[in-house]
Amino acid sequence: xxxxxxxxxxxxxxxxxxxxxxxxxxxxxxHAKMELISKKILTEQLKELEEDxxxxxxxxxxxxxxxxxxxxxxxxxxxxxxxxxxxWNAKHQQGQ
Amino acid sequence: xxxxxxxxxxxxxxxxxxxxxxxxxxxxxxHAKMELISKKILTEQLKELEEDxxxxxxxxxxxxxxxxxxxxxxxxxxxxxxxxxxxWNAKHQQGQ
Numbered sequence: 001x002x003x004x005x006x007x008x009x010x011x012x013x014x015x016x017x018x019x020x021x022x023x024x025x026x027x028x029x030x031h032a033k034m035e036l037i038s039k040k041i042l043t044e045q046l047k048e049l050e051e052d053x054x055x056x057x058x059x060x061x062x063x064x065x066x067x068x069x070x071x072x073x074x075x076x077x078x079x080x081x082x083x084x085x086x087x088w089n090a091k092h093q094q095g096q
Numbered sequence: 097x098x099x100x101x102x103x104x105x106x107x108x109x110x111x112x113x114x115x116x117x118x119x120x121x122x123x124x125x126x127h128a129k130m131e132l133i134s135k136k137i138l139t140e141q142l143k144e145l146e147e148d149x150x151x152x153x154x155x156x157x158x159x160x161x162x163x164x165x166x167x168x169x170x171x172x173x174x175x176x177x178x179x180x181x182x183x184w185n186a187k188h189q190q191g192q
Contacts, residue, residue, distance in 0.1 A: 005185040009105015053188065074188045081184060084177045089101040092149065092170045 004052040007078070012037060012045050013054075014082050017075060020055065024070040054078065100148045103174070108133060108141050109150075110178050113171060116151065120166040150174065 007013045012034075019025075019033050031042055046069060049055035054075035060066040071079075103109045108130075115121075115129050127138055142165060145151035150171035156162040167175075 002185060002189075004188070005181060006105040006107075008181060009102040011102075074184075077184055077187075081177060081180045084180070085101060085104060088170075088173055088177060089098060092100070093098070 003048075004054070007049070007052065007054065008082060008085065012041065013049060014085075016042070016045055016049065017054065017071065017078055017082060020069060020071050020075070021079070022071075022076070024058075024068050027067055027069065030069060049075070099144075100150070103145070103148065103150065104178060104181065108137065109145060110181075112138070112141055112145065113150070113167065113174055113178060116165060116167050116171070117175070118167075118172070120154075120164050123163050123165065126165060145171070 007017075015034060015037075016030070019030055027042075027046075030046075031037070031039055034042065037045075046055055046057070050057050053072055056070050056072050056075075058068045058070075060068070103113075111130060111133075112126070115126055123138075123142075126142075127133070127135055130138065133141075142151055142153070146153050149168055152166050152168050152171075154164045154166075156164070
């Protein structure tokens with residue numbers, strides 16, 4: 001099990017991937033959409049997702065500086081797998 | 097993210113689920129098929145999988161005692177999701 005493959009089982013990364021979805025988004029918006037995550041943790045998690053080739057980071061030399069995040073193709077391909085896992089979880093939580 | 101949902105991202109549980117597959121198997125055989133896992137860790141992991149409703153444990157009152165493990169329906173439904181995740185991982189490892 002590689003770290004990349006384990007992404008799907010971590011606390012925050014699946015939520016970050018869902019939050020990004022098909023759109024390119026600024027850090028502040030991602031943080032605003034996600035509940036209960038600190039900026040420090042979100043920054044760390046985005047950095048790891050970037051290292052794993054799941055998230056693309058683009059920095060624009062503007063004033064004030066603008067940084068946007070989006071899913072790579074590799075990241076986009078995780079979306080249907082995450083959907084299946086979420087459906088599986090929801091189905092079996094109802095039964096408990 | 098529940099512990100059940102995180103199952104797919106752990107080190108050993110996906111391998112245990114694959115190893116069980118569609119068959120009912122005794123502890124000794126599962127341990128023999130899996131490489132590098134200690135009996136202690138395998139026992140712990142099987143116990144957690146049983147608590148999470150993914151694995152079914154059957155103990156037979158024979159001499160010597162016989163214990164068999166198999167996947168529940170909930171566990172069987174994880175197999176195609178694990179397959180997708182494994183294919184996703186293999187595809188993107190080739191590209192690195």
